[in-house]
Amino acid sequence: MAQLTMVKAINDALRVELSQDENTLIFGEDVGVNGGVFRVTENLQKEFGEDRVFDTPLAESGIGGLAVGLGSQGFRPIAEIQFIGFIFEAMDSILVQAPRLRYRSGGRYNCPVTFRAPFGAGVKSPELHSDSLEGLITQTPGIKVVCPSNPYDAKGLLISAIRDNDPVFFMEHLKLYFSIKGEVPDGEYTVPIGKANVVKEGKDVSIFTYGAMVHTSLKAAEAAEKEGISVEVIDLRTLSPLDMDTVVASIEKTNRAIVVQEAPKQAGIAGELIAQINEKAIFHLEAPVLRVTGPSTVLGFPLIEEEWVPSPDRVKKAIQKVMSY
Amino acid sequence: MARTKQKAQSLLESEIKVAPITTFSVLSPEGKVVNEDEVPNLSDEQLQELMKRMVFTRVWDQRATGLARQGRLGFYAPVAGQEGTMIGSQYALDKEDFILPGYRDIPQLHFHGYPMYQAFLWSRGHQHGGQIPEGVNVLLPQIIIGAQYVQASGVAMALKKRNTKNIVITYTGDGGSSQGDFYEAMNFAGVYKLPVVFVVQNNRYAISTPVTKQTAASSLAQKGLAAGIPSIQVDGMDVLAVYQAVSKAKERAAAGEGPTLIEALNYRIGPHSMSGDDPTRYRTKEEPTEWEQKEPLTRFRKYLEGKKLWTEEMETGVIEEAKKTVADEIKKADQYPKMKMVDLIDSMYETTPPHLEEQKAEYAD
Numbered sequence: 001m002a003q004l005t006m007v008k009a010i011n012d013a014l015r016v017e018l019s020q021d022e023n024t025l026i027f028g029e030d031v032g033v034n035g036g037v038f039r040v041t042e043n044l045q046k047e048f049g050e051d052r053v054f055d056t057p058l059a060e061s062g063i064g065g066l067a068v069g070l071g072s073q074g075f076r077p078i079a080e081i082q083f084i085g086f087i088f089e090a091m092d093s094i095l096v097q098a099p100r101l102r103y104r105s106g107g108r109y110n111c112p113v114t115f116r117a118p119f120g121a122g123v124k125s126p127e128l129h130s131d132s133l134e135g136l137i138t139q140t141p142g143i144k145v146v147c148p149s150n151p152y153d154a155k156g157l158l159i160s161a162i163r164d165n166d167p168v169f170f171m172e173h174l175k176l177y178f179s180i181k182g183e184v185p186d187g188e189y190t191v192p193i194g195k196a197n198v199v200k201e202g203k204d205v206s207i208f209t210y211g212a213m214v215h216t217s218l219k220a221a222e223a224a225e226k227e228g229i230s231v232e233v234i235d236l237r238t239l240s241p242l243d244m245d246t247v248v249a250s251i252e253k254t255n256r257a258i259v260v261q262e263a264p265k266q267a268g269i270a271g272e273l274i275a276q277i278n279e280k281a282i283f284h285l286e287a288p289v290l291r292v293t294g295p296s297t298v299l300g301f302p303l304i305e306e307e308w309v310p311s312p313d314r315v316k317k318a319i320q321k322v323m324s325y
Numbered sequence: 326m327a328r329t330k331q332k333a334q335s336l337l338e339s340e341i342k343v344a345p346i347t348t349f350s351v352l353s354p355e356g357k358v359v360n361e362d363e364v365p366n367l368s369d370e371q372l373q374e375l376m377k378r379m380v381f382t383r384v385w386d387q388r389a390t391g392l393a394r395q396g397r398l399g400f401y402a403p404v405a406g407q408e409g410t411m412i413g414s415q416y417a418l419d420k421e422d423f424i425l426p427g428y429r430d431i432p433q434l435h436f437h438g439y440p441m442y443q444a445f446l447w448s449r450g451h452q453h454g455g456q457i458p459e460g461v462n463v464l465l466p467q468i469i470i471g472a473q474y475v476q477a478s479g480v481a482m483a484l485k486k487r488n489t490k491n492i493v494i495t496y497t498g499d500g501g502s503s504q505g506d507f508y509e510a511m512n513f514a515g516v517y518k519l520p521v522v523f524v525v526q527n528n529r530y531a532i533s534t535p536v537t538k539q540t541a542a543s544s545l546a547q548k549g550l551a552a553g554i555p556s557i558q559v560d561g562m563d564v565l566a567v568y569q570a571v572s573k574a575k576e577r578a579a580a581g582e583g584p585t586l587i588e589a590l591n592y593r594i595g596p597h598s599m600s601g602d603d604p605t606r607y608r609t610k611e612e613p614t615e616w617e618q619k620e621p622l623t624r625f626r627k628y629l630e631g632k633k634l635w636t637e638e639m640e641t642g643v644i645e646e647a648k649k650t651v652a653d654e655i656k657k658a659d660q661y662p663k664m665k666m667v668d669l670i671d672s673m674y675e676t677t678p679p680h681l682e683e684q685k686a687e688y689a690d
Contacts, residue, residue: 062478062509065476069425074483241678241681
């Protein structure tokens with residue numbers, strides 16, 4: 001098994017799917033000759049030809065429409081949106097056309113498109129390159145949202161996303177692209193969409209999180225353990241639909257919960273998760289469910305980015321607080 | 326050496342100018358052939374079929390606007406005045422070609438095989454309206470203006486990758502030509518040489534906004550030039566001109582020569598939709614009457630009568646047939662089982678996820 005970065009793991013997933021299904025296509029801005037601005041699609045055009053891996057004009061709505069049109073005809077388009085902030089130009093395709101095709105046609109058509117985009121703060125990129133916009137997408141029925149935290153999950157989840165017969169938005173955290181390595185099996189394997197992962201078991205408090213915040217939460221958990229608090233860390237992995245079985249099982253065990261997200265506090269994943277915890281597990285709780293999030297502001301790029309993004313210390317403070325009830 | 330004056334152009338001379346466009350037509354408003362070389366090669370039966378379809382569509386439209394007034398349809402966008410473009414363009418297609426319509430383009434879908442009762446159900450928002458029968462190559466009527474254009478490039482790329490000789494035709498209006506998607510789609514199709522015929526039905530109004538407030542361009546056809554694709558303006562009330570233009574564009578597309586933009590000049594005689602639009606707020610009473618002089622049915626009828634190919638009996642026959650068909654089809658729509666919440670929920674994903682199964686339980690009988 002190879003030790004791979006997230007970028008290499010995603011590249012590997014794309015290669016596996018291009019090899020095993022001739023209906024898969026990769027396109028986007030600079031994904032061909034250049035191999036993507038982060039080299040996620042490195043060498044794929046060379047290996048699979050310009051017919052399968054190709055550059056598009058610089059127009060995200062055009063990319064989205066191309067994906068929906070191809071998807072309606074049985075292709076499996078993997079469309080890259082170069083940076084998360086550029087999805088706004090393609091919102092009609094991502095949040096309207098792709099998610100509604102199955103419903104609108106009463107099942108006659110479906111849209112097996114995977115939209116991929118890098119997001120997330122911590123690498124000091126320009127404005128609208130690193131926001132956390134998953135909350136916008138998860139508000140829409142008909143599209144699934146996946147966000148891996150490590151190379152193994154990234155490859156397995158991306159393969160699942162590409163094979164899914166419904167549209168999937170695949171979120172790749174910029175800070176994780178090159179900063180962590182992990183064991184990634186060769187060839188094909190899948191990680192199921194809709195299943196969370198218990199990253200670290202614990203018995204006093206559960207942290208539910210995803211993406212880069214998994215690592216932040218693990219650091220906080222480690223620090224808390226030194227103070228005698230046993231923390232369970234759960235990586236949600238799929239943000240829509242949420243794996244509430246795993247969430248509820250964890251709360252039944254720990255009776256205390258914190259949700260950690262990088263995105264601004266208002267609405268979003270943490271808000272939704274807490275609402276569902278309220279519906280399904282409130283009698284197992286001994287303390288209010290806390291949130292550690294970015295502030296309800298635009299991202300403070302790049303000068304105060306580090307301060308803006310939730311730190312292990314802020315998560316640890318929340319652990320102490322939730323234990324104080 | 327002294328600098329010579331003659332070589333360099335002035336800034337003004339360097340400016341790009343679009344020459345005045347000549348609208349392509351075959352028949353005059355009086356039904357006389359004005360373009361002998363471009364009369365399409367159609368048999369007498371085919372010419373009669375074009376007329377039958379236009380008359381049928383006019384009657385269907387009249388009945389549908391009536392049904393809409395009675396509250397028996399949902400959203401309905403009248404088509405009177407645009408039959409020349411709608412019928413002529415669809416008639417140029419093969420069964421395997423794909424149509425990506427806007428919400429007004431229901432007649433093209435119907436003549437491509439989409440059952441009328443389903444169009445009525447679609448109008449009411451019933452999901453079965455969208456269940457296009459297998460083998461009928463159309464996507465659903467688009468609500469978002471221009472979205473069908475960008476998807477047309479995707480469908481066309483699919484046809485091209487599968488090495489078919491088929492093409493995609495997509496429709497929008499003068500308002501749609503202001504959307505970014507309009508340009509993005511033509512630009513993509515141009516770059517990849519995709520088999521698409523982009524039709525823009527310039528019916529003069531986007532709800533109330535006249536085309537003069539839509540663009541400073543002297544034609545919508547010239548917008549294709551920026552994308553580097555062949556572009557033409559046709560008299561959209563001349564069914565033969567539309568048929569001819571679309572046939573040629575289809576031939577080019579099928580031969581791998583890429584997309585074409587066709588601006589069809591027509592006029593929406595009725596309101597934008599049956600949802601409360603009052604055209605007297607934005608146009609004079611006389612205006613529709615003036616346009617009716619050029620309208621597609623009268624013109625083509627005169628042409629056919631001149632060739633002894635059309636009689637009053639034929640016209641009456643089609644009118645009766647259309648009335649009966651509409652009555653039968655609306656009955657069929659009325660009798661179709663009602664939509665259910667559980668079916669709606671199950672149509673969101675291939676496999677209904679747990680949170681939706683839970684919500685479904687709240688609506689179970």
